[in-house]
Amino acid sequence: MTAPLEEVEDVAGRRGRRALVSVLVAAALLLAACGAGGDGGNGERARTDTTCDGRIDGTAQVTVWFHAGPSAESATLRRQVQDFNRAQRQVRVEVVTLPEQRSYNELVLSAAASGDLPDLLDFDGPRLYSYAWSGRIKPIDSCLSDGLREDLLPSIRQQGTYAGRLFGIGTFDSGLGLYVRPSALRQAGIRIPEGPADAWTADEFTAVLRMLRGAGYRYPLDLGLVHAKPGEEWNTYGFAPAVWSAGGELIDPRTFRTADGFLNGPESVRALTTLQNWVEEGLVEPGRTDQAFEQGLSIISWTGHWRYPDYTRRFPGDVAIVPLPDFGAGTVTGMGSWQWGVPSGGADGDAVWRFLAYLLKPDQIHRMTEANGAIPATDSAVKLSPEYAEGGAERLFIEQLTDGVARPRPRTPAYPAITEAFSRAFPKIMIDRAPVKPTLDEAVEAIDKDLAAHDGYPKGGS
Incomplete structure (x- = not known):
């Protein structure tokens, strides 16, 4: 459910933008549940933050924002969400797509100001440093296994790092x-x-x-x-x-x-x-x-x-x-492309990471990059392309x-x-x-x- 760009651009002032964000979030909650499971990819953690502690208590609800982008890209993510939700019951993911143009960042900033950010946020890579500096997203070093970190292309690690800590991770890069x-x-x-x-x-x-x-x-x-x-x-x-x-x-x-x-x-x-x-x-x-x-x-x-x-x-x-x-x-x-970050104050970090780890599996990276033609984010996924x-x-x-x-x-x-x-x-x-x-x-x-x-x-x- 993608908001028309004209609708976004016609919204006047911060109050209007916040109202639109609220509408979009509400719309996300009406979508069919979507997702997929996995072991979370935790293993040994670099304990530089507390975003992930290895536990998920009860059933967690995770809201995801995704840029509209090419239709094949958006459709693939929705299918990935559906598969994730069918494969396990502990984490339920709901996704809403937002305009990819410049209005997307304006919506993110407005949502941050009003406390309406989702649990998992998709954004263009270079925006990470501003989001990390301002505290809008939190580091995720504690969520990655050593094996996954080593599997990532060096450019993915480089793009996602600010002030020595990993704040973002993409499933694909650019050339x-x-x-x-x-x-x-x-x-x-x-x-x-x-x-x-x-x-x-x-x-x-x-x-x-x-x-x-x-x-x-x-x-x-x-x-x-x-x-x-x-x-x-x-x-x-x-x-x-x-x-x-x-x-x-x-x-x-x-x-x-x-x-x-x-x-x-x-x-x-x-x-x-x-x-x-x-x-x-x-x-x-x-x-x-x-x-x-x-x-x-x-x-x-x-x-x-x-x-x-x-x-x-x-x-x-x-x-x-x-x-x-x-x-x-x-x-x-x-180099650099869209990546994922975990907003501060959202759902349990381990629940968010459970879904993100699923997206980072080699077959799921391959699934996305087959849809959008982008460069796979891990060495293991590159071998599938x-x-x-x-x-x-x-x-x-x-x-x-x-x-x-x-x-x-x-x-x-x-x-x-x-x-x-x-x-x-x-x-x-x-x-x-x-x-x-x-x-x-x-x-x-x-x-x-x-x-x-x-x-x-x-x-x-x-």
């Missing part, structure tokens, strides 16, 4: 790269990188794009500019890697107390100037369609794992994935997540302000052709203003 048509590149005499170690340099990539345009491709590169709207997370997820690859940063990576000299530093300016130059030279699809690769307008697509099914259906046997260009400090890619296993067509995504090529978005409570500023600056630079340095200076001013308002987000919470 970013360049999709190419090998037949067209070979015909044009262009070499195809075999992995991160021999990624195209930015200069080489510029030459590749010019060669492809000369071969008749109107817009050789699709950057997904159709999705580059102000405030959209795609802008930060997709193109912060270019900044990092050039040696730049979105914020001081040591102190997280200023963006000045980092986001607007020479390396960051150079990376975004290169991207802007590609647009100005007419090498990039200008944001009129999200089908440029399928339509043959573009021969290279800078995007994520989610496009693999569409691209391979369109060009069976003629799609390869290669690393993003090296802007000077090595190729870098994005031919595309990501050794020799698989999407193996590059696993290599990037495990070999240090992938970087998380800044792990600071200031991330919401960082991504808001960067994601507004990016379309100004790429679509409006605004001057790069002054535009980044404006973004830095917005970020540092937020940092000052929160005293630099000192450890220990708000």
Whole structure:
């Protein structure tokens, strides 16, 4: 039962948003019970918190919030909930789906302010640091077995950790790269990188794009500019890697107390100037369609794992994935996706973990990633996915997540302000052709203003 986005956006003020949250929670309680059992995956615990103590007293009711997302993803979770509830009687799970767009986070913040958060919360990964800092979610180190912790991809552990403690865990991760048509590149005499170690340099990539345009491709590169709207997370997820690859940063990576000299530093300016130059030279699809690769307008697509099914259906046997260009400090890619956290003050932690441990079983991770095409969160689940296993067509995504090529978005409570500023600056630079340095200076001013308002987000919470 998904609330229409229009309904959410029409709600005025905090009182209206809280009322809507209450309606959505009430709606969840009317849904058919759903779920599944398991041993809880506890074993030996890292006793750094008291979220799980190994006991569930009586029958526990667990309410789950989940972003609407792709229909297959939402439908799969509902079936998982149904199976869980049928398999055991101690924990009863009820789920409600909420809008995936920006309204989702607004609903979470409003629900937190009014004490209406669910027992298990789904959220976009980089939001974790703000939620953890403010005390909205609690650490879950005590819930994981050593075996499960070791089975998780390092990127999943990294994304879910704040201030040395694990606050979140995902059942899938993400990958970013360049999709190419090998037949067209070979015909044009262009070499195809075999992995991160021999990624195209930015200069080489510029030459590749010019060669492809000369071969008749109107817009050789699709950057997904159709999705580059102000405030959209795609802008930060997709193109912060270019900044990092050039040696730049979105914020001081040591102190997280200023963006000045980092986001607007020479390396960051150079990376975004290169991207802007590609647009100005007419090498990039200008944001009129999200089908440029399928339509043959573009021969290279800078995007994520989610496009693999569409691209391979369109060009069976003629799609390869290669690393993003090296802007000077090595190729870098994005990582991180939706994950689960346990809100403070909710149901018994062991009851919540019983369901979450079920979702983290290899067959259940495989079930979800078969539905949404994402990267399985554990080594054992990766082995069930031919595309990501050794020799698989999407193996590059696993290599990037495990070999240090992938970087998380800044792990600071200031991330919401960082991504808001960067994601507004990016379309100004790429679509409006605004001057790069002054535009980044404006973004830095917005970020540092937020940092000052929160005293630099000192450890220990708000």
